[in-house]
Amino acid sequence: MSFSIDAGDLIAGLAFLLSSYATWQTVSFNKKQKTLVESQEKLNNLLLEKESEDALKEKRADLSASFIKLGSSKYRLKIWNKGSATAKNVRIEFPEGNDVIDDSELTDKFPLESLERHQSVELIAFVHHQTKRKHVVRLIWEDDYQSHNEKQSYPTL
Template structure:
């Protein structure tokens, strides 16, 4: 078999094969770069989910009762156990509540603790407080909050 380098059909075939090969290599490089980005994203999501499962999220809400009775509900909406839960009320009036159950040793996922608050003339309009807790991810996690009485 004799190759005729002058034959236009042969030259077009060689150019077509080289063009196809070049296009394939560029496309393959782009696909691999996209796959790497997707794999990195998926690994980050998995790591984020692992961290979320190790974290407790402790918050508080106020439930209004009748005639000056309020309940400050401290709850764990995270996916881990909160340990050594502490409630620090800033500028705390002594007469505001009857019993303080804090520090509380363990607050499981979706559990809560209620603190009865008794209002009367001269009670503050709102209270500010900090909630501190430990979980698997860290110690002395802190959330500051203000509730209107």
Template sequence: MEVLISTLKEMVSFIKDWGALIIAGISLLVAIISLFKSSKAQRLQNKVNELELKIKQDELDKITKEKEDAEFACVEARFITVGKGKHRLKVWNSGNATAYHVSARFDGDVGIMIMDQEKQPFEELEARKSYELLLITHNGSASKFRIVTEWTDSSGNQHTKTQMGDFS
């Protein structure tokens, strides 16, 4: 029995000396693991924040573009045939804002004359509105040509659009 008691006393002495070190070591290990997991979670949170910021920026860009498109005039023109030997140049505003001082012309000498040139420049062409110009063609007219439209927006900025046209 004395042997058992002396063994227990030695163990208690050992536990007193080394127990605190073992518990401190385990605590240190838990703290290191906790720090590693916290760092990993923080990196993940930073990536999530970057993605959220990018998504918000994309949404803001989209809203800005929609706002600009809502305030943008876009004038286009097409060569149309309305009957045998009768042609017109239809000019319209496909944008969402009013275009000012609108004019259309053919690029270069294509052998097509605009008869009612006095309509141009068309002072104000509202969104989705149009006007037509009478044309005269002859056998020497080009089969393909460029149509140039020019207009001014509400800010006073000058715009030009060039499109291809043909006899169809």
């Protein structure tokens, strides 16, 4: 029993090897394609998350307070909105007591109906030698994101 290899057998063998190589390349390509699709899906999800966070930031106001010095002995407590949205019904409280802002100044200006983006309001501060250097200010407001926002600030002289 002898085996003879003719040209047809040789061509069939080469076709089988070429087909096996093509199948291996296809499987390898499909694995790479799958990881690419997965990473693209992750990127799309991150982008959607970032876009939704940006949309929420557009609805938020962000209030802050600090003392500013005018001249040699004049001070103001400045309340400003550094957020993207308008703050409405702005109120101010001093949880540890208020010995620096006159009550009439507070009742004249607060509650403030609205505080636009980058807008500020200044309150005259009466500073003397016994005035403590650090104060606690609680800012309360409403915006398009939430009906009750609250932030404590610690302005210092």
